[in-house]
Each structure stands twice: as C-alpha cells, then as structure tokens.
Amino acid sequence: MIAIRIQREDFDIADEIAALDAENTGAVATFTGLVRKEGDLTALTLEHYPGMTEREIARIVDEAQNRWSLLGVTVIHRVGRLTPGEKIVLVAVAASHRSAAFQACEFLMDYLKTKAPFWKQEERNGKAQWVEAKLSDDKAAERWRD
C-alpha cells in the first residue's frame, strides 16, 4: 500500500506503521524528521507547491518500488508553522527483508530533500529567514545514480 499525504496536522508513527501492515512484512524502516530544539530557533514554516508535491513524491516512490521489493510505503510531510520538537516528515517502508526497507527509506529521504517542492523558513529572534539548500543533500541524492 502506498500512502502520500501533505498535511498541517501531526501524525502518530505507531498508527502509520500499523496501517502499513501487509502479508509477509518482516521489516519496517522509518525516518522521522523533526524541528530541532536549537538555540534561538522558535519555529519553522513550510511552504509547498500543491499538485507538484504529490506528483513528485509519487514519482520518487515509484522509483523506489522499481529498485527494491517493497510491501508498503508511507510518506507524510507537514506544511505550515511548526515549533521545535514537532515532527516534519515521516517516511515508513515495509518490506520482507531489512536491507530493502533501510535502503528504500534512505533513498526516499534523499530524494524528498532534493526533489520535492517544499521550502522552509526559520524564525529566530522574531526574524524570518529562508533556509538555504545544502550541498550535502545533493551529494546524498547523487549516491543513488547508477
């Protein structure tokens, strides 16, 4: 089962893993991204490109399914204003074997970071600033090119 959701609301990781439940699932790898509790950071606001976001994530999930034998994938990405400690993103992958689950989960995160049209704005001391893209994220995604 494939689920892709862009939402303002929080999510429950245990519920999402339970929803992935499929015959033959032996391994579930998840990644959760959170707003760091860090110095003067008071909030992150996430903007996205409705329509393209869902398409782009669906494409990335398709690509993961081509590469690995997967039994279920859930991608949830929150938008709007989030405060430190709040969850931003969940990628959960179910597979028969752990290697496929781990690799697909990491692949999905690397591609989400570099392809899915989201933008983060940080608030520090009442000042808002757009987060710059990281070269390390591009490099992480490049690993998967053959």
Added chain:
Amino acid sequence: MIAIRIQREDFDIADEIAALDAENTGAVATFTGLVRKEGDLTALTLEHYPGMTEREIARIVDEAQNRWSLLGVTVIHRVGRLTPGEKIVLVAVAASHRSAAFQACEFLMDYLKTKAPFWKQEERNGKAQWVEAKLSDDKAAERWRD
C-alpha cells in the same frame, strides 16, 4: 539517552520515539522487525541468554556511539512466543542529522542479528524447528569492519 530492554510484552513505537526526545534531535531512524504472515508459519519462539544479551547489546550501542554522533538509542527485543504480525525488535536512533541516524540504525541491526544471543524457533503445522543463521546476515555485519 540509551535504553536497552529485553521483554515479553509488546511496545509502542510512537511512545519509544517520544521517549528519545532530546535537544537538537533533527532525525530519528527506526527499524522494526516483525513475525512474517507467511504460509504455514504459526509462531516464533525467542530464547535468549539473560545477562549476556544486555551486555552484548550495550557493547554494540557503545560501538555505534563511537562511530556516529548520536543523541539517543533505544533497543527493545522481545522474547517468548510471538505470532505472525507481532513485533520482535525495535531499534530507534536519534541524531542531529539523518545520515548518522540511518547508518547507526542499520549498523545496530546488523550487529544485533549476528552478535546478540537470541535464538528463534519456528512453528509450522504444529512442528517446531530452530531457525538457521543466515550467511547474508554475517555479510551485512562484515560491511562495517574497517
């Protein structure tokens, strides 16, 4: 925070991730191993070596902390009789950055599989049989040797 638990009872993944909560956590990677719903498999029974299990897992977690900058690690491994769909093991790793969280989580699973003294017995059609160790698990663990 490091938590290592060997228990008969089930666990809640969302609660475990929430308990990992630490300053600066930006990334949480988890792995959950489950009893497969597969053909004639009716149950798995897990036996372990009390005392050594906890020591061995603590050693593996130490090694992971030496290799990566981690903010929290939780390892829960169940023992006793488990039926298809039930959770067997959880490894959850919190870090500032996703690469450390993913790598440490995979490392911990590879070492758990090959070092922690647990043994699985399968029940199929009322017959119990000990699970054979897999060469692929040894190979997975060997990747991490320098």
Added chain:
Amino acid sequence: MTLLYFAWVRQKTGRGEEQLALPDGVKTVSDLAAFLKNRGGGYGEAFADLRRMRVAVNQDHTGFDTPLRDSDEVAFFPPVTGG
C-alpha cells in the same frame, strides 16, 4: 500561461500566482525569466541571479532552456529545502 512563485521568489515578486499571455519573443524559460526581470522592482531582484533559482514547467523540474507554450504552468522557486 500560469506563473507561480514560491518562497523568497514569491516574496520578492509580491505574488504567488499570475496569468500571462506568452510575450512576443519569449521562446524558453530563460526568455521568460529575462522578460520578468525587465519588469524591474521586486521582479528585477527576484530574477537577478538565475543560479539561485529553479524552475518547473507543468510540475516537472526542468532547465532554463525548456521551450514554452502559452498553455504552460511555469513555477519559479529556490532550491527545495523540505524533508
């Protein structure tokens, strides 16, 4: 065509979306970016340095040499930072 702007591009242009008839002489995304830059003001700022900007045509990531048609949806935005 429909033009969409996100993140700081949206803030500089002062709008998230606008409709535009494909201007004369605009054949590619590059041409369109030059046209928008020539409006000056916030547009001039937004399109001053295309190395900092990315583009999608009809919701596909693409390059600035992509040819355009009047029915296209063209989005300009900074490199993405989700996840």
Added chain:
Amino acid sequence: MTLLYFAWVRQKTGRGEEQLALPDGVKTVSDLAAFLKNRGGGYGEAFADLRRMRVAVNQDHTGFDTPLRDSDEVAFFPPVTGG
C-alpha cells in the same frame, strides 16, 4: 564452572545449566567440548559437529581455543538468530 546451553544445544543435552568442576586435562573450550561429547547420548549428539556451535566464556563471544578456569561461565549455543 557453570555450563549453559541454549536452543538446540539445550534440547539435546536435556538441560539449560549445570555446575561442573573443571575436569582433569581440560585446558580449553575445545577440551571441554570433547569431554562433554564423550558423555555420549544427547551430549554426544550436541557436540558432534563443533562447526555448528558457538561459545561464550564469561558472556563474551570467543573461540574454541580459549583457556578455561574453574570459575568460568561457559555457554554453548548455535549461531545466533535474533533481530
């Protein structure tokens, strides 16, 4: 010394734990395994093929050439299959 058996080793020997004074001539884990095999019956079966068996001394994974003392805790078991 304390001897511990797990999984099919436990099933073949018919017990999970036993106390044993370090037998004469037993200097290493190999010697101990040979001693136990010589008991015959389930022990003979359990220790028939040491390639299928692993050992821990005082809760550390180790090899069959490890020297033993009377105060040691020695565990015999198949390759582990947890996780």
